[in-house]
Amino acid sequence: MRVLIADDDATLRYGLSVQLQKWGYEPVVCEDGDAARTVLLGELPPRLAILDWSMPGVDGIALCREIRATPSLASIYVVLLTARDRLDEIVAGLEQGADEYIVKPFEWDVLRARLQSGVRIAQLQQSLAQRVEELQTALATVKQLSGLLPICAYCKRIRRDDNYWQQLETYIAEHSEADFSHGVCPPCLEKAKKEFGL
Secondary structure, eight states, X not given: OEEEEEOSOHHHHHHHHHHHXXXXXXXXXXXXXXXXXXXXXXXXXXXXXXXXXXXSSSOHHHXXXXXXXXXXXXXXXXXXXXXXOOHHHHXXXXXXXXXXXXXXXXXXXXXXXXXXHHHHHHXXXXXXXXXXXXHHHHHHHHTOOOSOOOBOTTXXXXXXTTSOEEOHHHHHHHHSSXXXXXXXXXXXXXXXXXXXXX
């Protein structure tokens, strides 16, 4: 899985890149927030992101807000990796959209475990999005009539599977999204006038 790394510390960027590759990830490395934004807005953005709070261009907090405000990016799992360790800063980072908040210096095992959680969540969200799309497609086709309709040539009723006969408009309304408004066509109006002597 691709992971965005955005940090202005070259040594840390290199260390993160090497370690992520060892863990089986494909790092996408950016030295500032502007480059990270370009990657995020590009084609197929990474599903995980490790962002520094303080970096040139767009900072990590602003990126978090943008990610959460952009529907196509909102499911990205964001780890805020920062030296800011005050409680109010931790709360602010999480409130602005970070899924994880890790304070530098950090333990590599902790980062690995947090990324594993992020992968699970990202995969679940992707699976859920696919299921929603499948359901929307199924819902769009379920209300379409197809196949042969057993209809009475005399009264125009349709036979259901349980051998019950029902009015044509009732059957169509139950099996489609069609609504009916009733009227009388001119030939039927003339026929009715003759039958009732009008």
